[in-house]
Amino acid sequence: MMKHLVFMSSLLFTLFLSCLTFAAVEQLDYRVGEGDVLKVMVYDNPDLDTTARVSGKGTILFPLIGELDIEGLTVSQVSAKIARKLSEGYILYPQVSVFVEEFRSKRAIIMGEVRAPGLYELSGATSLMELISKAGGLTADAGSEVNIKRKNPDNPGQDDLIAVDLKTLLEEQETSPNVPIKDGDRVFVPRAGVFYVTGQVNRPDAYKLEMGTSVIKAITMAGGFTELAAQKRVRLIRKVDGVETVMEKVPMHTAVMPEDVIVVPESFF
Numbered sequence: 001m002m003k004h005l006v007f008m009s010s011l012l013f014t015l016f017l018s019c020l021t022f023a024a025v026e027q028l029d030y031r032v033g034e035g036d037v038l039k040v041m042v043y044d045n046p047d048l049d050t051t052a053r054v055s056g057k058g059t060i061l062f063p064l065i066g067e068l069d070i071e072g073l074t075v076s077q078v079s080a081k082i083a084r085k086l087s088e089g090y091i092l093y094p095q096v097s098v099f100v101e102e103f104r105s106k107r108a109i110i111m112g113e114v115r116a117p118g119l120y121e122l123s124g125a126t127s128l129m130e131l132i133s134k135a136g137g138l139t140a141d142a143g144s145e146v147n148i149k150r151k152n153p154d155n156p157g158q159d160d161l162i163a164v165d166l167k168t169l170l171e172e173q174e175t176s177p178n179v180p181i182k183d184g185d186r187v188f189v190p191r192a193g194v195f196y197v198t199g200q201v202n203r204p205d206a207y208k209l210e211m212g213t214s215v216i217k218a219i220t221m222a223g224g225f226t227e228l229a230a231q232k233r234v235r236l237i238r239k240v241d242g243v244e245t246v247m248e249k250v251p252m253h254t255a256v257m258p259e260d261v262i263v264v265p266e267s268f269f
Contacts, residue, residue: 030075030125033183034058035104038075040082043095048086051101064090075100100124108181110135112189113142128164128179131187143192144210151184165211193258197222200229200264209258216252218262230267237261 032038034056042048052060058071065085070078079098086094103124108131111117115136128146132138148162164179181187193209195218202223215234225231236250238260256262
């Protein structure tokens with residue numbers, strides 16, 4: 001329980017830090033769409049400075065160029081496209097800067113083990129950590145894995161499934177990028193699985209299942225073997241399709257699954 005509380009406290013701190021920096025880092029990669037308001041500036045040509053809202057057709061009106069299709073482009077791609085159009089007979093080597101002055105309303109759903117599940121409107125670039133924060137944070141029963149269902153632009157009839165290990169994201173925050181949330185994403189935080197360790201271990205009990213937990217790790221979490229443990233005769237009891245299966249002399253590297261029961265028998269020698 002103490003380990004879980006430490007993990008939750010560290011996660012909340014990471015939520016705070018990531019929310020401060022994520023939006024600024026991601027703006028250039030933000031894909032514009034209907035309703036976004038863009039501020040366009042052309043160096044040394046103030047008469048071309050324009051504020052324009054993206055229309056329902058994914059276009060903006062810009063001086064000299066007229067109607068410009070920018071649907072689905074990133075902010076940096078919009079800048080490059082305007083510069084390219086202006087260089088075609090209007091300005092020599094134009095330097096164009098584009099900023100999102102007002103973000104359109106994006107929506108994402110987060111369900112499961114968060115304190116306030118539901119539909120959230122998001123402004124600008126939003127990270128997974130920020131969405132969890134908006135939803136009130138994780139509950140005490142939350143697992144360490146989060147699943148994101150995302151529309152596949154290349155196959156509209158099929159969703160991509162993205163699995164995110166929050167513990168890894170937390171531990172490797174300096175080297176691992178945060179996970180961006182896209183418009184229409186459906187995020188699910190499942191309840192943590194539980195497994196049981198009984199018999200000749202120092203702390204027999206129920207334990208929260210973490211990703212990558214093996215039998216030897218589970219026994220270590222339970223305080224390790226006692227002096228009377230038959231270490232080579234560990235059994236694993238698992239339900240498969242509702243039928244209880246007993247695995248004898250289970251290898252120590254075997255992955256533990258939810259509701260598994262690990263039994264360490266007593267040695268008689």
